[in-house]
Amino acid sequence: xxxxxxxxxxxxxxxxxxxxxxxxxxxxxxxxxxxxxxxxxxxxxxxxxxxxxxxxxxxxxxxxxxxxxxxxxxxxxxxxxxxxxxxxxxxxxxxxxxxxxxxxxxxxxxxxxxxxxxxxxxxxxxxxxxxxxxxxxxxxxxxxxxxxxxxxxxxxxxxxxxxxxxxxxxxxxxxxxxxxxxxxxxxxxxxxxxxxxxxxxxxxxxxxxxxxxxxxxxxxxxxxxxxxxxxxxxxxxxxxxxxxxxxxxxxxxxxxxxxxxxxxxxxxxxxxxxxxxxxxxxxxxxxxxxxxxxxxxxxxxxxxxxxxxxxxxxxxxxxxxxxxxxxxxxxxxxxxxxxxxxxxxxxxxxxxxxxxxxxxxxxxxxxxxxxxxxxxxxxxxxxxxxxxxxxxxxxxxxxxxxxxxxxxxxxxxxxxxxxxxxxxxxxxxxxxxxxxxxxxxxxxxxxxxxxxxxxxxxxxxxxxxxxxxxxxxxxxxxxxxxxxxxxxxxxxxxxxxxxxxxxxxxxxxxxxxxxxxxxxxxxxxxxxxxxxxxxxxxxxxxxxxxxxxxxxxxxxxxxxxxxxxxxxxxxxxxxxxxxxxxxxxxxxxxxxxxxxxxxxxxxxxxxxxxxxxxxxxxxxxxxxxxxxxxxxxxxxxxxxxxxxxxxxxxxxxxxxxxxxxxxxxxxxxxxxxxxxxxxxxxxxxxxxxxxxxx
Ligand code: GDP
Ligand code: MG
Numbered sequence: 001x002x003x004x005x006x007x008x009x010x011x012x013x014x015x016x017x018x019x020x021x022x023x024x025x026x027x028x029x030x031x032x033x034x035x036x037x038x039x040x041x042x043x044x045x046x047x048x049x050x051x052x053x054x055x056x057x058x059x060x061x062x063x064x065x066x067x068x069x070x071x072x073x074x075x076x077x078x079x080x081x082x083x084x085x086x087x088x089x090x091x092x093x094x095x096x097x098x099x100x101x102x103x104x105x106x107x108x109x110x111x112x113x114x115x116x117x118x119x120x121x122x123x124x125x126x127x128x129x130x131x132x133x134x135x136x137x138x139x140x141x142x143x144x145x146x147x148x149x150x151x152x153x154x155x156x157x158x159x160x161x162x163x164x165x166x167x168x169x170x171x172x173x174x175x176x177x178x179x180x181x182x183x184x185x186x187x188x189x190x191x192x193x194x195x196x197x198x199x200x201x202x203x204x205x206x207x208x209x210x211x212x213x214x215x216x217x218x219x220x221x222x223x224x225x226x227x228x229x230x231x232x233x234x235x236x237x238x239x240x241x242x243x244x245x246x247x248x249x250x251x252x253x254x255x256x257x258x259x260x261x262x263x264x265x266x267x268x269x270x271x272x273x274x275x276x277x278x279x280x281x282x283x284x285x286x287x288x289x290x291x292x293x294x295x296x297x298x299x300x301x302x303x304x305x306x307x308x309x310x311x312x313x314x315x316x317x318x319x320x321x322x323x324x325x326x327x328x329x330x331x332x333x334x335x336x337x338x339x340x341x342x343x344x345x346x347x348x349x350x351x352x353x354x355x356x357x358x359x360x361x362x363x364x365x366x367x368x369x370x371x372x373x374x375x376x377x378x379x380x381x382x383x384x385x386x387x388x389x390x391x392x393x394x395x396x397x398x399x400x401x402x403x404x405x406x407x408x409x410x411x412x413x414x415x416x417x418x419x420x421x422x423x424x425x426x427x428x429x430x431x432x433x434x435x436x437x438x439x440x441x442x443x444x445x446x447x448x449x450x451x452x453x454x455x456x457x458x459x460x461x462x463x464x465x466x467x468x469x470x471x472x473x474x475x476x477x478x479x480x481x482x483x484x485x486x487x488x489x490x491x492x493x494x495x496x497x498x499x500x501x502x503x504x505x506x507x508x509x510x511x512x513x514x515x516x517x518x519x520x521x522x523x524x525x526x527x528x529x530x531x532x533x534x535x536x537x538x539x540x541x542x543x544x545x546x547x548x549x550x551x552x553x554x555x556x557x558x559x560x561x562x563x564x565x566x567x568x569x570x571x572x573x574x575x576x577x578x579x580x581x582x583x584x585x586x587x588x589x590x591x592x593x594x595x596x597x598x599x600x601x602x603x604x605x606x607x608x609x610x611x612x613x614x615x616x617x618x619x620x621x622x623x624x625x626x627x628x629x630x631x632x633x634x635x636x637x638x639x640x641x642x643x644x645x646x647x648x649x650x651x652x653x654x655x656x657x658x659x660x661x662x663x664x665x666x667x668x669x670x671x672x673x674x675x676x677x678x679x680x681x682x683x684x685x686x687x688x689x690x691x692x693x694x
Contacts, residue, residue, distance in 0.1 A: 026050055028083065028102035031113070031286070036132065038290045042101075042283040050103040052111065055279045060269045062259070063113040063137035066147030067160050071190055071241065075147060076114050078252040079259055081105030084114040099133050108260050111282075113137055127163065134167045135293050139175055140286055142273035143184045143259075150192045150237065154204050165212045172230075173219050174292060181275045184232045184268060185209075188255075192237035202235035209233060234268070309367035313374035317381075320358040324382060327351040328389065335392045340400070344393055345453040348386045352456060355382055383459045390454040394466045401447045402473045409439045409481050417488065431541030432485050440474055482542055489538050490557055496534075497527040498564040505565070509572045512581055512621045517629035520569075521636070528561050528635050558635065559647065566628070566657070573625050573660045575669065581625065582618045582673045586680065589614035601688040611684070615677050622670060626661040 027049045031039050047053040062080075064072045073084040082102040097117050104110035115133045138144055152159040187205050192198070213227040227233075236255060239247040257264040277285045328351055334341050359378055363371050416430035428434060447470055451463045504523030508516050535557050539550055571577075590611055593599050601607055630636050637647050639654040648657060661669070 026082075026103045026105070028100050030096065030098045031101040032099040032133070032136075032290060034097035034129075036129070036294055038287050042286065045101075046279065046283060050111070052103060052109065052279045052282075055109055057274060057276075057278055059109040059111060059279050060143070060259075061111050061113070061141045061275070062143045062145065063141035064115065064145045064147055065134055065137060065160070065164065066145075067152075068117065070147050070149060072145075072147045073114055073116070074241070075145070075188065075190075075238075075252070076112055078249075079104075079256045080108065080110060080112050082112055082114070085116065097129065099136065104260070110259065113141065130163060131166060131170075132293050134163060135170055135174075135296075136290055138167055138171050138183065139289050139293070140275065141183065142181065142270075142275070143186050143268050146185055146187045148187070148189060150189050150194060150196075150201065153189060153201050154208070156208070161208060161212060165216065168212065169216045170296065172216065172222060172225075174296060176219055176222055176225075176230075181273050182230055182232060184234055184270075184273055186268060187233065187235045189235070189237035191240045193240050193243065198235060198237050201237065202233075205235065206233055234266075306367050306370050309370035310374070312366055313363045313371060313378075316359055316362045317374065317378045320355045320378070321381070323358075324351045324355040325385075327354075328385065332389060335389055335396070338396050340397055340450065341393060342453075344389065345455070348389065348454070349456055352382050352386060352459075379458075380460070383456070383461065386456060386459065387461045390456075390463065391466070393454060394451060394463050397447055397450045398466060398470050398473070401443045401470060402477065405439055405443045405474055406477050406481070408443075409436045409477070412436070412439055413481065413485060426538060426541060428541060431538075432482060433541060433543045436478055436481060440478070443474065444470070482544065485542055486539070486544065486553055489535065490553070490560060493531040493534055493557060494560045494564050497531045497561040498568065500530070501527050501561075501565050502568050505568050505572055509569075509581070509625075512585070512624055516624065518632040520565075520628075521630060521633040524561070524565050525633055525635050527565075528558055531557055531561055555647065562636070562648065569628065569660055575665075575672075578622070578625060578661070578669055579673060579676065582621055582669075583676055583680075585621055586614050586618040586677055589617055590680065590684070601684060603688070605688075607684065607688065611677075611681050618677070619670065619673065622661075622666055622673070626659065626666050628658045628660060630658070 027045070029039060029041060029045045029049070031042060033039070043053075052059055064076060066072050069087055073086045076082055076084055077086065080102070081104060084100055084102065085096070100114045100116060102112055102114075104112060113136075115130075115137065117129050117133065146164070148159045156162060187202070189198070189201055192201075209231075210227060218225060238251045238255070241248045258266045258268050261267065275285070327347055331341050331344055331347060335344065356375075356379065359375065363374065412435045413432065416432075416435045420426045420430045448467070451467055454463065501523055504527075505520060508519040508523070532554060535554060536550075539553060544550055544553065591599055630639060639648065639652075639658060
């Protein structure tokens with residue numbers, strides 16, 4: 001054994017000491033040994049054994065990937081003239097685990113990596129070395145030969161696709177962001193003996209690869225990358241080496257050309273696959289990649305114990321979940337239909353406790369970390385289901401509480417209003433806030449009880465926000481009820497004011513004359529002040545918030561009393577009423593003397609002059625009745641002043657609103673009154689003539 005190979009770098013038997021062996025083969029190096037140590041002899045090999053130190057970028061990297069004993073080493077030796085160990089049937093244990101490197105023969109400046117390992121899956125060991133070496137190969141090779149039997153195509157596990165997925169995933173994480181150079185994945189399908197065409201086999205593999213890529217968890221920022229961003233795919237197949245030895249050799253030779261002959265069809269190496277590492281820097285680069293691979297935690301595989309724990313914990317959880325669901329499920333449709341299921345909380349807690357107890361009893365025996373993780377996941381599953389159910393029930397209770405609050409408050413307020421009107425005053429006991437507050441307390445207590453009954457200790461959820469939500473629902477309803485209550489109060493105060501004003505108006509307008517409007521306005525002021533005082537008291541009791549809101553209500557009340565007064569006034573100046581008043585005034589002056597005694601006309605009396613005087617006086621009342629005179633009021637703003645419109649109703653114009661009898665109607669009434677007066681005059685004349693005749 002030549003000394004350059006070292007203890008960990010055995011040479012092929014019969015190897016020479018110089019760079020070139022007899023037969024054109026070079027000396028191979030165990031680049032990584034079976035204890036995952038990186039050889040420090042790589043620089044020496046590059047320089048002395050392989051003559052690759054001075055080639056700059058003019059060399060290529062090829063590696064191979066695939067299950068054990070699929071003829072990888074055999075193929076590499078055919079293609080590159082290397083002498084990697086080939087396992088022969090009688091001598092299964094002879095090959096030494098590790099990553100082997102060699103140079104292609106003669107003028108071929110290609111470095112080839114062959115991975116030799118134990119087949120982890122078959123032996124039930126972990127795949128640690130397989131993963132690391134594959135990750136290393138993928139990272140540094142320009143072309144990665146993916147080797148598999150034809151019969152493995154489409155078989156995820158058999159073709160080692162699972163490993164490939166893991167390796168691509170980690171590759172993306174470790175090298176993705178600053179990855180230099182793409183990689184050609186060259187699928188070589190061995191023992192192609194069936195009638196399935198290469199195209200169809202390739203299509204299957206291509207689909208598998210796309211699916212693997214879609215399923216990869218990609219680092220942040222690389223979520224949208226595509227397989228083709230990093231990899232080219234190429235496919236070929238070889239005949240059966242034992243059944244069709246000649247054809248196999250022939251095909252291997254053709255394939256060899258693709259790696260050696262730049263002019264050959266399908267030449268595999270492209271500038272885009274290069275890692276940009278000059279040959280003299282390669283040893284350092286390769287070692288750095290290997291260190292990165294070795295120290296990567298993502299590749300740490302679970303131990304056999306952990307695998308077993310995972311498997312069993314899942315099984316135990318599934319078994320414990322069944323009775324849990326059996327207990328819970330019957331309640332679900334009832335809750336969904338809106339029923340408040342009283343026993344829900346108790347059933348939930350019982351089922352949860354039993355499920356967890358059952359899980360703990362069996363699962364706690366297994367690998368502690370796995371058990372802890374699986375338990376947390378199991379708790380999350382249980383609590384997730386319980387939460388949705390509890391939430392459903394709480395939502396039902398919430399809307400019931402809100403509905404009942406609205407309807408029961410409404411009823412209670414009506415009762416209180418009836419009692420208040422029977423007692424003639426609103427006492428604090430029947431006030432809005434006390435009545436509504438009482439209903440609210442009942443509702444929140446009921447709801448709180450339901451929330452409490454659903455609580456589960458240790459569950460990662462709470463129903464706090466639903467409680468808060470109900471409060472704001474009730475707040476909104478309360479605000480609405482309060483508005484309605486204030487509307488009701490306003491209407492009632494208006495009625496009261498109208499009653500009081502009606503008397504004043506009837507009294508004052510019954511005998512119109514000087515001071516009439518001052519009297520009406522005094523009545524108005526009093527009615528407004530009284531209503532306002534009551535309103536302030538009621539607002540206090542109903543806890544109407546905000547000075548602005550209160551001021552608005554006061555303003556509304558004043559307007560409303562004003563409208564009530566105008567309404568009564570208009571009734572008072574209906575045609576017949578006006579004529580009645582004018583005739584009354586005329587008669588008062590003409591038919592009765594200063595002492596209120598009926599006149600008896602004597603021939604000496606100047607009946608014409610008397611009549612004319614009385615009629616003028618009566619007619620003078622018509623303009624007085626035609627327009628409201630507001631100047632005597634203390635509470636009314638000057639109707640013609642700027643801003644008065646904000647007090648008076650919408651669309652207010654002083655001219656229109658203060659006019660009770662428009663000019664046209666007034667003329668008509670004057671005419672009718674004139675005729676009635678004439679009749680009165682004639683009657684008086686006739687009476688005098690009759691008197692004279694007696
Ligand atoms: P490796 O573990 O993938 O490197 O496989 P080897 O190259 O060591 O070969 C394993 C066994 O498969 C040996 O007995 C080879 O003779 C045999 N072998 C190699 N190539 C082929 C092939 O193309 N077809 C068949 N059927 N057997 C092969
Ligand atoms: Mg091998």
